[in-house]
Amino acid sequence: MTTERRERIAIAAAGLSTPIGHGVEAFWSALLAGTSGISRIERFRVDDLRVGLGGEIKELERIKSLGRVPDSRASRLLLSAADELVAQTDFRPLPLDPSRVAVVVGTALGGVEEGERALGGDRTRRRLRDALYDAPAHDLARWLGATGPAITVSTACASGATALAVGADLLREGEADAVVAGGYDILCRFVMRGFDALRSLTRDFVRPFDRRRTGLLLGEGAALVLLLREKDAGRARLGTLLGYGSASDGAHIAAPDPGGAGLERSVRAALAQADVTPDDLDFVSAHGTGTPLNDKIETAVLRRVIGTRAVPVNSIKPGIGHTMGAAATLEAIMCLLASRHGMIPATLHLEEIDPECDFDHVMGQPRASRPRISLSTSLGFGGCNGALVLEGRA
């Protein structure tokens, strides 16, 4: 692979909403405290499903900034993350030419819940428009007042990583001067039924890399970052996006390639673009879903790339669920917060490391460590693999 090193992109600020808290500070405190946001789902019917648990946000944060707030939960969740972002950055009204501000959002489900409603008897045109997967990105652009590109990417559960990479490309190619990028997805009956049918959901805790792991739980969330060219960003940034890599498995539509070749290619491509070596890695935020296959494959790939060196690894999915389109962005933000605060959150419910998943897992309690260079991995339906390399700012 001859991927050339590209301009580094600053991650200036973040905004998010998760089952363990709204806002970066609440999220971080909850991660360190080992708070679980997993509960019985209450917003829609789950009594006919094998598993009715998930990372549900019981009440969406009220959007404080003025402006029309869309009906759809997906758009409202996305805007709630944006609301925090703009509050931190004085980004609404936009401080620069609106045509130079882009929105890039990743999602696995888009506005599918609105599709359920449209098919369930709600015949309003708005419901149909909102059912399209790109509707929330357009709602976000409209709410921000941004008139640059409004892009939706959907690489399944790697979508949040793809969005950051596409956003970075917009800056490098001069298409925009600022990009609001990230991912979101909501819990709805559609996705709960789907994963329930796949028998991917656990009735136990989510236990990534644990010998007793039996599956994942879903969650909902939204996470956005403000991307700027490094030269345009101030010193107060969260960190830097150094590199991204993607690769298709070309193996199976719903399961990862047992050999992990696609994931390995994406990790190596991200390292190459970042111009760092595996020896430079200080921390790995694993996809870590808690499914038997995912965690085994991920460990094997990390072993092949990193070798036997002890590099701390965690997964934040046990406490918030697998937030699908939001997951990779949330995990990228977590990496940068770990650098800022000098602490790595522990993997909740990991108690007995599976010998096939042996690594330097952060378990039990947060670890005092200040990673500079982090790797974040993502895998999704369709054999989508994505990897981000990030540099934190102490």
Added chain:
Amino acid sequence: MRAPHPRALGFLSARTSEAQAPRGADDRAAYSFGRPAPRQTRSRRATRECLLALAAVDAMLEDGGASRDAIAGERTALLYSTAACYAASNRSFIEGGGGIHFAYTAPAVVPAEVAIEFGVTGPYAIFLGGPPATLRAIWQAALLLESGSCDRALVLAVEIFEECADLFARAPRLVGRPLVEVAACLWLEPGHGRLVFESSRADGRRSRAIQADEGEMLGCGPLAVLDRWRRSGGKAPLRLSGAWRGEQARLMWDQDPAPSASDAHERKESVSELHGRGGR
């Protein structure tokens, strides 16, 4: 940005596959392909959009006079664009009557079936939206080619409408008519000249059909224009454009992107072969 060379294009349109139905002479709401026959046991559960994607790649290989081996491996990138072709599988799953495997509701599964079938394992991205998303996919392909991340890039676009024609009929301001199902795959390689991408947004504009007499193809629209450009000999400056949900995007090649005269000759021959078999 260095312009990519469109080496081959597989372009399958339901309107032309329907015995050359007279254009503009009827008021049908949608032209459908129906369900293609699964090529093998592995793909028998695949959705219609997946099977059409596979057919588009086959048509592209035929157009390029290339074997499957030519696109297999990690040096081939795969970019996928659609505005709404996931709607059919989503509906099937929501209404519960189709017995659809849940994974097939994900937009990512359409390029995944291509990746599995043809062994394409390089970089990828998936853009959801109308024509601007497809133009964005071409742009992203050019970026991957320029950065050396791949040797060739496939831009796949699929739109199907039959299963949700009643829903689309309820949104006349969003989509035009007649709706025309299309599956297309474009093979890009490093070319000559520069590629320029422009986009602007102004809320309130609606999507426009690529050309009134061809119908609404949503994300496949720009590839319909590219198909026409190639069939006309590919001499004029290549410009693709399209609008969707307020975004107007344009992609412009500043000169003939073909890398050499001999390549252009080969391309012309393969286009003739494609016309000979009645495809577009």
